[in-house]
Amino acid sequence: MNYRQTMLQALIAFCGERGLDNAKITALSGFSIAQLMNGSRFDISDQQVENLWKNIVQFSKDELIGLHFGATMQLAALNIVGQIIQTSSTVKDALLQVRSMMHVVTDLYTMEIELGPKTCVIQYLKNIGFDHFQMTQRQFGDFLIAFTIYELKGLLLKNLKPTKVGLPSFQKDRYMDYEIILKCPIGKAEHYTVEFPREYLDFPIITANYEVQTLLINQMNKLQNPNELTGALSKRIFNYLLANSYLYSLSIEAVAGNFNVSVRTLQRKLKDEGASYVQIVEEVRKSLAVHYMQNSNSSIKEISTILGYAEPSAFVRAFKKWTGKTPTEYRTAGL
Incomplete structure (x- = not known):
């Protein structure tokens, strides 16, 4: 491949x-x-x-489309990452394998991992000989930073909060844009870097999340463009949230940033289409809940966590409201 x-x-x-x-x-x-x-x-x-x-x-x-792309790219879509995940038990195992295989993904950067007493820093170093491809370097560097943070969140099923991110192309006037997407302090650095607490290295990887991502990607076209939403923007946001459902319910700020508009503009355009962000999130959760119950062996607890519910009981109540049955009743009935 x-x-x-x-x-x-x-x-x-x-x-x-x-x-x-x-x-x-x-x-x-x-x-x-x-x-x-x-x-x-x-x-x-x-x-x-x-x-x-x-x-x-x-x-x-x-100008930040590489960053936005990195926040939406699923690990299951890039099969090399899926292979690494399936053969790794901890975050450290996965990162070491990714580092050794970076060259098959890109010639632009080399990945290094620097361990401190309490921190782990992932660095993406520019390789020599590619400075004449400045746009690719910058956009792909932004992509790598966002992809790293979002995939670590997905692998751990935890709200990973990096300590800080360093950007060689950092622009002060775009600080808020980066912060909204990456959700951590941003600063200028010699290389693209992501720093997070060292304790994350020993956390076990949740393979069930990778499995539902693969399932979703393989059947994505069946779930896109729901009849309940009629507006073009509403459906685009639905599809975006659907593709990134493994990252919990994304904030409206993150979605607006991804579509390169302000929150107020996004809300106004959705209102013009007779929809709201909360409504779209609910439709996504409903579609995915039914899809996972029908097509996966994941537990109710795993599914509720992936869909962003703090407690399985909240997911059970929502599912019964949507279908008239609890998840267990629904699965037992073979619906």
Whole structure:
């Protein structure tokens, strides 16, 4: 498998979800979508990838689109990470394997892990010879930071809070944008870095979450664009929350940041469509709850946690409101 090709395919899919014209963007970048999807041959050059990032930033009008992409990219979609997760028992095991395999994902960065008495720092160091691909470097660096933080949260089923994040391309006027997505202090650093408490290294990985992510990705098209929502933006937000459901219920601030609009603008546009953010979150939870009960062997406790419920009892009450049955009754009846 060509993991770089998989990464670009996921990027193009992400752009499509944001309403961008992928055929036009790829054509202007010097290749076609057919070339990108070719399973037997991948011949897209580094310069064409650089052109792609430039065009995506231009057409999306989002200078932080790499950061937003990293916050939405699921580990199950990048099969190499899934393989690592399935053969790791702790966060430390997984990180060490990721470090050794970074070169199959990108030539731009090398991953290093620096251990202190109480902290662990993940560093992404720029490799020599790629400085002429500045847009790709910056966007992919932002991607790696967001992807690292969000996937650690998903693997642990805990609200991981990094101590701080360092960015070599840090801009003070975009501080709040980074903070909303990464949810930790941001500062300038020589390299892209994520620092978190060392104790996280020994935490066991929750493989059930990876399994439901894989299940969701394989059947995503069946759940997208629900009839209950009629507006274009409402459905796009539903699909976005659906794809990132393993990260608990995302805040409206995080979603607005991902769509490159203010919270007030997002709320106004949803109101114009006769919808609200709370309503969309509820529809996502309902769709996923039924889907997981029908298609997975995960326990009720695991499903309730993945869907963002503090207690299984709250999930049971919600599920009964949606279906008229408790999760156990629903599963026993084979519905």
